[in-house]
Amino acid sequence: xxxxxxxxxxxxxxxxxxxxxxxxxxxxxxxxxxxxxxxxxxxxxxxxxxxxxxxxxxxxxxxxxxxxxxxxxxxxxxxxxxxxxxxxxxxxxxxxxxxxxxxxxxxxxxxxxxxxxxxxxxxxxxxxxxxxxxxxxxxxxxxxxxxxxxxxxxxxxxxxxxxxxxxxxxxxxxxxxxxxxxxxxxxxxxxxxxxxxxxxxxxxxxxxxxxxxxxxxxxxxxxxxxxxxxxxxxxxxxxxxxxxxxxxxxxxxxxxxxxxxxxxxxxxxxxxxxxxxxxxxxxxxxxxxxxxxxxxxxxxxxxxxxxxxxxxxxxxxxxxxxxxxxxxxxxxxxxxxxxxxxxxxxxxxxxxxxxxxxxxxxxxxxxxxxxxxxxxxxxxxxxxxxxxxxxxxxxxxxxxxxxxxxxxxxxxxxxxxxxxxxxxxxxxxxxxxxxxxxxxxxxxxxxxxxxxxxxxxxxxxxxxxxxxxxxxxxxxxxxxxxxxx
Amino acid sequence: xxxxxxxxxxxxxxxxxxxxxxxxxxxxxxxxxxxxxxxxxxxxxxxxxxxxxxxxxxxxxxxxxxxxxxxxxxxxxxxxxxxxxxxxxxxxxxxxxxxxxxxxxxxxxxxxxxxxxxxxxxxxxxxxxxxxxxxxxxxxxxxxxxxxxxxxxxxxxxxxxxxxxxxxxxxxxxxxxxxxxxxxxxxxxxxxxxxxxxxxxxxxxxxxxxxxxxxxxxxxxxxxxxxxxxxxxxxxxxxxxxxxxxxxxxxxxxxxxxxxxxxxxxxxxxxxxxxxxxxxxxxxxxxxxxxxxxxxxxxxxxxxxxxxxxxxxxxxxxxxxxxxxxxxxxxxxxxxxxxxxxxxxxxxxxxxxxxxxxxxxxxxxxxxxxxxxxxxxxxxxxxxxxxxxxxxxxxxxxxxxxxxxxxxxxxxxxxxxxxxxxxxxxxxxxxxxxxxxxxxxxxxxxxxxxxxxxxxxxxxxxxxxxxxxxxxxxxxxxxxxxxxxxx
Numbered sequence: 001x002x003x004x005x006x007x008x009x010x011x012x013x014x015x016x017x018x019x020x021x022x023x024x025x026x027x028x029x030x031x032x033x034x035x036x037x038x039x040x041x042x043x044x045x046x047x048x049x050x051x052x053x054x055x056x057x058x059x060x061x062x063x064x065x066x067x068x069x070x071x072x073x074x075x076x077x078x079x080x081x082x083x084x085x086x087x088x089x090x091x092x093x094x095x096x097x098x099x100x101x102x103x104x105x106x107x108x109x110x111x112x113x114x115x116x117x118x119x120x121x122x123x124x125x126x127x128x129x130x131x132x133x134x135x136x137x138x139x140x141x142x143x144x145x146x147x148x149x150x151x152x153x154x155x156x157x158x159x160x161x162x163x164x165x166x167x168x169x170x171x172x173x174x175x176x177x178x179x180x181x182x183x184x185x186x187x188x189x190x191x192x193x194x195x196x197x198x199x200x201x202x203x204x205x206x207x208x209x210x211x212x213x214x215x216x217x218x219x220x221x222x223x224x225x226x227x228x229x230x231x232x233x234x235x236x237x238x239x240x241x242x243x244x245x246x247x248x249x250x251x252x253x254x255x256x257x258x259x260x261x262x263x264x265x266x267x268x269x270x271x272x273x274x275x276x277x278x279x280x281x282x283x284x285x286x287x288x289x290x291x292x293x294x295x296x297x298x299x300x301x302x303x304x305x306x307x308x309x310x311x312x313x314x315x316x317x318x319x320x321x322x323x324x325x326x327x328x329x330x331x332x333x334x335x336x337x338x339x340x341x342x343x344x345x346x347x348x349x350x351x352x353x354x355x356x357x358x359x360x361x362x363x364x365x366x367x368x369x370x371x372x373x374x375x376x377x378x379x380x381x382x383x384x385x386x387x388x389x390x391x392x393x394x395x396x397x398x399x400x401x402x403x404x405x406x407x408x409x410x411x412x413x414x415x416x417x418x419x420x421x422x423x424x425x426x427x428x429x430x431x432x433x434x435x436x437x438x439x440x441x442x443x444x445x446x447x448x449x450x451x452x453x454x455x456x457x458x459x460x461x462x463x464x465x466x467x468x469x470x471x472x473x474x475x476x477x478x479x480x481x482x483x484x485x
Numbered sequence: 486x487x488x489x490x491x492x493x494x495x496x497x498x499x500x501x502x503x504x505x506x507x508x509x510x511x512x513x514x515x516x517x518x519x520x521x522x523x524x525x526x527x528x529x530x531x532x533x534x535x536x537x538x539x540x541x542x543x544x545x546x547x548x549x550x551x552x553x554x555x556x557x558x559x560x561x562x563x564x565x566x567x568x569x570x571x572x573x574x575x576x577x578x579x580x581x582x583x584x585x586x587x588x589x590x591x592x593x594x595x596x597x598x599x600x601x602x603x604x605x606x607x608x609x610x611x612x613x614x615x616x617x618x619x620x621x622x623x624x625x626x627x628x629x630x631x632x633x634x635x636x637x638x639x640x641x642x643x644x645x646x647x648x649x650x651x652x653x654x655x656x657x658x659x660x661x662x663x664x665x666x667x668x669x670x671x672x673x674x675x676x677x678x679x680x681x682x683x684x685x686x687x688x689x690x691x692x693x694x695x696x697x698x699x700x701x702x703x704x705x706x707x708x709x710x711x712x713x714x715x716x717x718x719x720x721x722x723x724x725x726x727x728x729x730x731x732x733x734x735x736x737x738x739x740x741x742x743x744x745x746x747x748x749x750x751x752x753x754x755x756x757x758x759x760x761x762x763x764x765x766x767x768x769x770x771x772x773x774x775x776x777x778x779x780x781x782x783x784x785x786x787x788x789x790x791x792x793x794x795x796x797x798x799x800x801x802x803x804x805x806x807x808x809x810x811x812x813x814x815x816x817x818x819x820x821x822x823x824x825x826x827x828x829x830x831x832x833x834x835x836x837x838x839x840x841x842x843x844x845x846x847x848x849x850x851x852x853x854x855x856x857x858x859x860x861x862x863x864x865x866x867x868x869x870x871x872x873x874x875x876x877x878x879x880x881x882x883x884x885x886x887x888x889x890x891x892x893x894x895x896x897x898x899x900x901x902x903x904x905x906x907x908x909x910x911x912x913x914x915x916x917x918x919x920x921x922x923x924x925x926x927x928x929x930x931x932x933x934x935x936x937x938x939x940x941x942x943x944x945x946x947x948x949x950x951x952x953x954x955x956x957x958x959x960x961x962x963x964x965x966x967x968x969x970x971x972x
Contacts, residue, residue: 080544080545086544096544098543098545100538100543102545197547198546198547200545201544201545202544202545202775205774205775206774232549233547233549234547234549235547235548235549235550235775235776235777236774236775236777312771313774315579315769316579316588316589316769316771318588319579319581319587319588319589320542320544320586320587320588322581322588324583324586324640325541325542325543326543335638362769364769367769367770367771
């Protein structure tokens with residue numbers, strides 16, 4: 001089968017279960033395509049030979065009852081993987097090999113999947129373009145020198161370029177949904193507390209969530225079903241009844257009430273985004289859903305709130321990278337000198353910027369004005385959603401205020417970079433689930449995404465809406481394999 | 486409750502200064518595993534053998550609260566008659582140090598688990614109440630070892646993450662003696678509760694001491710200095726003595742006191758500046774986003790109340806009322822659970838008055854001499870009880886009992902056996918005593934005549950002679966009676 005890598009996850013599983021293809025064939029096909037795609041720079045660490053061994057082992061005694069039988073996949077390099085280098089896109093962890101496995105990846109391996117390697121990402125997931133990675137920027141397969149979004153840029157690029165059938169990312173302020181939107185793929189940020197954070201390199205603990213990224217909604221639902229689990233090792237994990245998301249997936253969304261928040265019509269939003277949104281509204285109407293105008297009055301404050309809360313937590317979370325125990329260590333005259341050199345050389349500019357912002361907003365004398373106030377506003381933002389959900393079942397917005405931009409275009413303008421997350425950040429602040437699905441193209445032919453935001457723990461509902469819309473939109477990614485000679 | 490009548494004052498020329506002291510006691514929670522991880526807390530293990538990935542702050546590792554430690558803190562709060570806060574929050578205290586792997590200590594800042602309480606001190610001039618400001622849970626740091634290598638510092642993370650209770654007193658203490666009584670009482674309460682073993686040698690109990698001075702009669706507090714991490718009561722007292730005098734000297738010279746953190750040098754017996762207020766760390770406290778606020782139900786607290794044993798104050802009251810011991814004796818007997826248990830075991834079958842005297846007197850002195858705890862006493866409560874009964878029923882005299890006691894200290898032997906083996910039984914047979922006395926009178930004819938002619942002082946001489954001849958075994962009471970008749 002020559003077109004193995006073109007198959008969706010569901011097709012691959014079906015073919016493996018029907019013994020039409022083996023795990024080894026599938027694994028080799030993705031590895032072969034990955035080898036030809038080095039230009040995209042999606043991999044930080046390849047684990048190809050081990051993957052083939054594992055696939056062979058799987059084929060010797062295949063357990064076809066598993067949900068991901070012998071399916072190879074690469075994961076974002078923020079997930080700790082036992083005995084496989086885990087860098088978080090940073091020099092400071094360039095030599096770090098965890099002796100443990102994250103709960104989310106463990107869930108995946110337990111269902112029969114095989115690790116291909118670790119995917120590039122913004123350093124410590126801080127970025128919206130994958131340009132802050134110590135391991136270089138990633139190419140978007142849509143077009144040359146186009147960013148794949150971030151921070152899960154290696155993941156979005158790898159799925160769009162069909163170097164992995166599915167993948168997982170993490171989303172603190174939009175890091176799954178924005179890159180999905182930029183690459184014409186599907187990305188789900190689950191409810192906070194749905195997927196365990198154990199073993200995921202922390203960025204901002206109260207916002208971080210792992211989630212699935214895939215080529216279509218059904219694959220996304222299946223992967224979510226695998227990774228979502230209650231975990232005692234994460235005190236913020238929530239024990240709620242989880243669905244069989246892929247089995248319960250339906251395109252029947254008749255009578256669902258979909259909210260359209262007026263505050264998301266931001267100044268300077270390109271017309272094509274506005275048009276896309278209108279088209280999205282038409283699609284859901286076509287599916288029999290009802291459109292209701294709603295208001296989320298504190299939306300404007302979401303981005304500033306996020307850029308206080310997230311750096312504050314990050315400044316503390318990243319204190320452990322001090323050269324003492326593991327990772328990169330610079331030589332110093334004494335302890336303080338060693339700290340300073342290690343952290344100056346080990347962290348990139350964006351990470352240092354956020355550590356400084358975070359340190360500042362937590363400092364005595366500033367804490368009340370910044371951090372405490374941000375927490376209050378965060379509550380108001382959450383209340384906005386609670387109010388809205390008294391009237392609607394889900395909310396439809398654009399995923400991003402623009403399509404993908406060129407590498408280097410925004411690197412010197414952090415604020416313009418931060419504005420990329422304007423539609424995704426409120427969802428993290430409120431701890432809600434949100435999914436981005438490809439919904440059209442801009443004039444340049446670059447993909448654009450729409451976001452469906454759900455009630456807490458209501459992933460099934462937004463997956464259903466996305467599934468119904470996907471059928472109507474019938475999106476086709478325009479990928480020419482330009483990077484393969 | 487007596488008013489503040491501590492007479493610990495520092496005198497200079499015309500001025501008298503009062504010393505104001507507040508203590509932050511760090512008490513290690515007695516628990517098998519650490520506050521947020523499952524590693525062991527056992528003392529004395531090889532360096533870095535009790536360290537989990539959480540304790541060493543590996544990437545992606547998360548803290549999970551140890552429910553047992555929470556229970557221990559609540560129990561301690563109940564023992565301090567304190568308010569238990571049904572909602573408390575864990576915060577991160579951020580600072581860099583080599584033995585602090587996370588780069589922050591998880592502690593409780595704004596919302597501690599236990600609020601205001603009190604401790605009653607038994608001072609020689611009466612009772613004194615010391616207010617407790619709060620009790621909170623926090624992680625201990627690891628240990629930096631600087632003296633193993635001339636250039637490098639070694640780090641041992643065995644302690645990293647061990648649960649501590651920080652117990653903050655109000656500035657109610659006024660003298661080194663009160664500090665001594667306070668720490669001992671706190672230790673006693675926690676040992677009764679089983680929440681902290683109070684072992685100062687192993688670092689289970691340490692304190693930061695806040696000291697200020699003010700002219701006697703003034704209401705406002707002076708500027709305070711904090712002496713960090715003092716690990717014995719004696720050093721606390723020495724540090725206070727030194728620091729209070731240092732501050733008074735400065736004030737007498739017309740200088741002001743800088744608010745600062747100081748260290749006590751135990752070798753030189755002086756405190757030294759560690760860092761001034763300007764250099765104070767900005768710990769950037771904020772709620773730990775890895776942990777949810779700790780919510781405790783009334784039911785949870787009520788269940789723990791049922792597990793609280795009789796505490797020293799209540800026990801003391803009971804001893805005074807039921808056993809009619811003096812308040813002084815009661816205070817000593819209840820100072821720790823083991824002593825009071827020992828006492829109660831002894832008096833099950835013997836006289837309270839004698840038991841009290843023997844325990845507080847002979848036994849404590851003997852244990853002290855051998856540097857033993859009451860739990861290590863060579864004399865069991867049962868055998869001490871037997872010894873007391875031998876005195877009570879006249880089998881041996883108090884004096885002989887001391888000899889028997891000495892033998893018992895060599896190894897826990899039944900006092901009856903010792904008395905038999907050594908032939909120490911008291912001679913209480915009147916006929917045998919009469920024979921003895923007749924002989925003594927016979928041998929001292931002249932003195933007997935003198936006595937009869939009015940020299941009554943000589944009576945003591947005859948008693949002494951009889952005791953001597955009997956080898957100390959003659960029943961003194963009977964000797965008295967018979968002698969009076971015979972002379």
